[in-house]
Amino acid sequence: xxxxxxxxxxxxxxxxxxxxxxxxxxxxxxxxxxxxxxxxxxxxxxxxxxxxxxxxxxxxxxxxxxxxxxxxxxxxxxxxxxxxxxxxxxxxxxxxxxxxxxxxxxxxxxxxxxxxxxxxxxxxxxxxxxxxxxxxxxxxxxxxxxxxxxxxxxxxxxxxxxxxxxxxxxxxxxxxxxxxxxxxxxxxxxxxxxxxxxxxxxxxxxxxxxxxxxxxxxxxxxxxxxxxxxxxxxxxxxxxxx
Amino acid sequence: xxxxxxxxxxxxxxxxxxxxxxxxxxxxxxxxxxxxxxxxxxxxxxxxxxxxxxxxxxxxxxxxxxxxxxxxxxxxxxxxxxxxxxxxxxxxxxxxxxxxxxxxxxxxxxxxxxxxxxxxxxxxxxxxxxxxxxxxxxxxxxxxxxxxxxxxxxxxxxxxxxxxxxxxxxxxxxxxxxxxxxxxxxxxxxxxxxxxxxxxxxxxxxxxxxxxxxxxxxxxxxxxxxxxxxxxxxxxxxxxxxxxxxxxxxxxxxxxxxxxxxxxxxxxxxxxxxxxxxxxxxxxxxxxxxxxxxxxxxxxxxxxxxxxxxxxxxxxxxxxxxxxxxxxxxxxxxxxxxxxxxxxxxxxxxxxxxxxxxxxxxxxxxxxxxxxxxxxxxxxxxxxxxxxxxxxxxxxxxxxxxxxxxxxxxxxxxxxxxxxxxxxxxxxxxxxxxxxxxxxxxxxxxxxxxxxxxxxxxxxxxxxxxxxxxxxxxxxxxxxxxxxxxxxxxxxxxxxxxxxxxxxxxxxxxxxxxxxxxxxxxxx
Numbered sequence: 148x149x150x151x152x153x154x155x156x157x158x159x160x161x162x163x164x165x166x167x168x169x170x171x172x173x174x175x176x177x178x179x180x181x182x183x184x185x186x187x188x189x190x191x192x193x194x195x196x197x198x199x200x201x202x203x204x205x206x207x208x209x210x211x212x213x214x215x216x217x218x219x220x221x222x223x224x225x226x227x228x229x230x231x232x233x234x235x236x237x238x239x240x241x242x243x244x245x246x247x248x249x250x251x252x253x254x255x256x257x258x259x260x261x262x263x264x265x266x267x268x269x270x271x272x273x274x275x276x277x278x279x280x281x282x283x284x285x286x287x288x289x290x291x292x293x294x295x296x297x298x299x300x301x302x303x304x305x306x307x308x309x310x311x312x313x314x315x316x317x318x319x320x321x322x323x324x325x326x327x328x329x330x331x332x333x334x335x336x337x338x339x340x341x342x343x344x345x346x347x348x349x350x351x352x353x354x355x356x357x358x359x360x361x362x363x364x365x366x367x368x369x370x371x372x373x374x375x376x377x378x379x380x381x382x383x384x385x386x387x388x389x
Numbered sequence: 390x391x392x393x394x395x396x397x398x399x400x401x402x403x404x405x406x407x408x409x410x411x412x413x414x415x416x417x418x419x420x421x422x423x424x425x426x427x428x429x430x431x432x433x434x435x436x437x438x439x440x441x442x443x444x445x446x447x448x449x450x451x452x453x454x455x456x457x458x459x460x461x462x463x464x465x466x467x468x469x470x471x472x473x474x475x476x477x478x479x480x481x482x483x484x485x486x487x488x489x490x491x492x493x494x495x496x497x498x499x500x501x502x503x504x505x506x507x508x509x510x511x512x513x514x515x516x517x518x519x520x521x522x523x524x525x526x527x528x529x530x531x532x533x534x535x536x537x538x539x540x541x542x543x544x545x546x547x548x549x550x551x552x553x554x555x556x557x558x559x560x561x562x563x564x565x566x567x568x569x570x571x572x573x574x575x576x577x578x579x580x581x582x583x584x585x586x587x588x589x590x591x592x593x594x595x596x597x598x599x600x601x602x603x604x605x606x607x608x609x610x611x612x613x614x615x616x617x618x619x620x621x622x623x624x625x626x627x628x629x630x631x632x633x634x635x636x637x638x639x640x641x642x643x644x645x646x647x648x649x650x651x652x653x654x655x656x657x658x659x660x661x662x663x664x665x666x667x668x669x670x671x672x673x674x675x676x677x678x679x680x681x682x683x684x685x686x687x688x689x690x691x692x693x694x695x696x697x698x699x700x701x702x703x704x705x706x707x708x709x710x711x712x713x714x715x716x717x718x719x720x721x722x723x724x725x726x727x728x729x730x731x732x733x734x735x736x737x738x739x740x741x742x743x744x745x746x747x748x749x750x751x752x753x754x755x756x757x758x759x760x761x762x763x764x765x766x767x768x769x770x771x772x773x774x775x776x777x778x779x780x781x782x783x784x785x786x787x788x789x790x791x792x793x794x795x796x797x798x799x800x801x802x803x804x805x806x807x808x809x810x811x812x813x814x815x816x817x818x819x820x821x822x823x824x825x826x827x828x829x830x831x832x833x834x835x836x837x838x839x840x841x842x843x844x845x846x847x848x849x850x851x852x853x854x855x856x857x858x859x860x861x862x863x864x865x866x867x868x869x870x871x872x873x874x875x876x877x878x879x880x881x882x883x884x885x886x887x888x889x890x891x892x893x894x895x896x897x898x899x900x901x902x903x904x905x906x907x908x909x910x911x912x913x
Contacts, residue, residue, distance in 0.1 A: 179611035179612065180610055180611050180634075180636070182614060183613070183614050183615040183634070183635035183636055184614050184615040184616060184635065185615060185635035186615050186616075186617055186630075186635060187632070188485060188486060188489055188491070188617065189489070189491055189492055189617065189620075189630045189632050190491065190492055190524065190632050191491070192485075192489065192491045195485060196485045199484045199485050200484055200485055203484040204484075262525040262527055263492075263524050263525055265525070266524050266525045266526070267632060267633065349614060349615075352594065352614050354479075354480070354483075354593030354594045354595075354614065354616060356595070357476060357479065357480065357592075357593040357594070357595070358476055358480070360595055362475075362589070362590035363585070363586070363589055363590060363599070363676075364589055364595055364597070364598040364599065365598065365599045365600075365601050366598045366599070366600060366601060367600075367601030367602060368600070368601070368602060
């Protein structure tokens with residue numbers, strides 16, 4: 148049992164993290180053409196709205212919720228020290244978790260029922276959707292059955308995750324968790340593992356740099372002013388596409 | 390030489406389409422499709438398409454920005470913003486773009502199960518080749534296809550839904566579509582390679598860019614992430630989403646051909662020889678003020694941006710900007726410059742979208758100028774043999790030019806309609822150009838047939854500010870121009886272009902001298 152636990156909560160996280168980092172960099176640099184949101188709105192736009200909006204908004208809130216509790220465990224615990232605030236947090240998190248479920252299920256139904264969407268569905272799309280579905284169901288189950296996650300996550304799991312980051316895994320608390328929560332943790336690393344092999348790549352390239360760039364973009368292949376300057380026969384200017 | 394000291398002169402490969410010469414054969418579309426879009430996910434794309442006007446076009450009603458929210462609009466305060474995209478809108482609508490056309494707005498691409506004709510088992514019925522979708526592979530009913538509205542002027546579903554008719558009175562519209570008076574013309578369209586491209590501005594990934602050297606607008610396929618804002622932002626709907634690769638694609642103006650000195654495929658194959666391509670020099674400093682001018686001013690300001698390539702000041706400024714002498718030469722003999730600036734004959738399509746399109750159209754005179762009158766032809770009919778087929782109507786399609794410009798004002802196409810297409814609703818701009826075309830026609834009629842009095846022709850030329858010499862020049866470039874007159878392609882300078890691919894300093898260092906990295910630094 149301990150071997151399995153060690154594998155799942157020490158070895159696998161590191162494997163997943165390594166595959167994630169190396170895979171994402173490799174795919175971005177070597178296979179940039181394949182990195183796309185692979186939007187299917189062009190083939191079907193109405194049903195998509197009712198799936199994609201709840202799914203994305205829900206998953207962003209849930210993800211940043213987990214991230215906050217991981218990075219700021221003390222603040223989270225302090226916030227939760229007043230019961231009303233804890234309940235507000237838990238209810239909010241649950242609502243957004245349920246939103247993810249609703250969105251995901253309607254996206255999957257759309258994928259099954261629309262012939263056009265089936266035509267652009269890959270095996271990896273199905274794999275990642277099933278994985279996400281399992282993860283969301285487990286998450287909601289935990290929220291209902293193992294209260295109050297917002298607090299025990301900060302108290303028990305945040306130190307575990309942090310110990311992984313600092314390369315000194317402390318696994319006692321994790322080993323003792325119920326299997327539902329264990330599955331949820333493994334699921335999270337599995338998703339991380341899958342990123343370079345699936346369309347999940349698109350969140351890596353979320354276009355936040357759009358905010359700061361100027362609207363128009365002109366690219367010169369070669370700086371002709373430099374070419375024409377007789378003072379620089381050995382130009383140090385490199386072509387933009389080289 | 391005026392006092393403009395500071396100019397940012399750039400060169401732009403620009404196009405003129407002469408609509409009077411377009412016969413609507415779609416050869417350009419096929420040439421383009423065969424080279425560029427005959428691929429999975431791109432079957433529905435027509436980087437070049439030919440539309441019948443009046444008509445709804447492709448995708449349906451693309452000009453109606455109340456539906457598609459393309460192009461730029463004036464902000465309440467200063468400046469302009471993208472109508473349906475831009476920083477706040479693109480990022481908040483990134484999960485679902487509410488203004489995006491879907492495939493049914495274009496058409497679902499299809500083929501036929503031809504093999505069924507050969508491989509069907511013997512039976513009582515003739516085998517048929519059923520249409521199947523090129524997306525799903527399943528049998529489908531074809532609801533729309535490429536140029537589905539071809540030649541359908543007057544039809545309720547297409548011509549009467551033309552967004553350019555909106556500002557016309559019901560009476561004007563009815564007059565346009567009266568049986569026997571109906572007319573149409575063709576509008577071939579490619580990417581306009583705009584100076585203020587909305588697609589570039591809308592791209593969250595910064596995948597779309599304008600090439601500095603020649604102004605061609607391109608989408609970097611390795612950087613595009615399929616956020617599909619460009620599809621919304623382009624008011625001409627000339628960026629297309631490839632549903633298979635998840636990337637947007639658009640007309641590349643056949644840049645590989647241009648760099649090798651060939652005309653783009655659509656232009657090279659043009660049967661009517663309606664297409665002209667050449668360099669325009671323009672002042673990039675004036676883009677912003679032109680694009681954000683009042684609607685009535687946008688067209689004029691755009692025309693003002695285009696610089697005289699013979700002006701010594703412009704030449705000096707171009708040279709200091711690194712524009713090659715050969716490009717300046719090309720700008721001086723550019724057929725586009727002649728049509729657009731010297732003769733003032735060509736206009737951009739929908740300048741009110743504020744993207745400053747660099748594809749110009751010589752408006753069509755033929756469908757406009759002919760008038761239809763009723764004549765009493767009973768006398769004629771009585772002379773005919775009783776068994777001869779008698780046409781009961783008494784319409785006369787009259788293209789005579791007795792009254793100089795009368796026919797333009799009483800045109801079958803209200804000038805307002807043409808103005809909505811080419812001059813942001815300004816009827817004098819379009820009227821002037823049509824009159825000029827008419828004057829050239831009168832002049833040539835006098836020269837070749839000689840049945841028009843000299844005085845009349847002189848009057849017509851004087852009214853439009855032309856001389857016989859200018860009229861002959863226009864006639865030459867319109868009707869007689871050879872390949873090299875129509876396409877003046879500046880050299881891509883392959884000796885420098887190789888440096889686009891690799892740094893020659895690297896190669897030199899590698900071939901015998903034994904030093905490399907230090908080379909570029911020496912002497913600096």
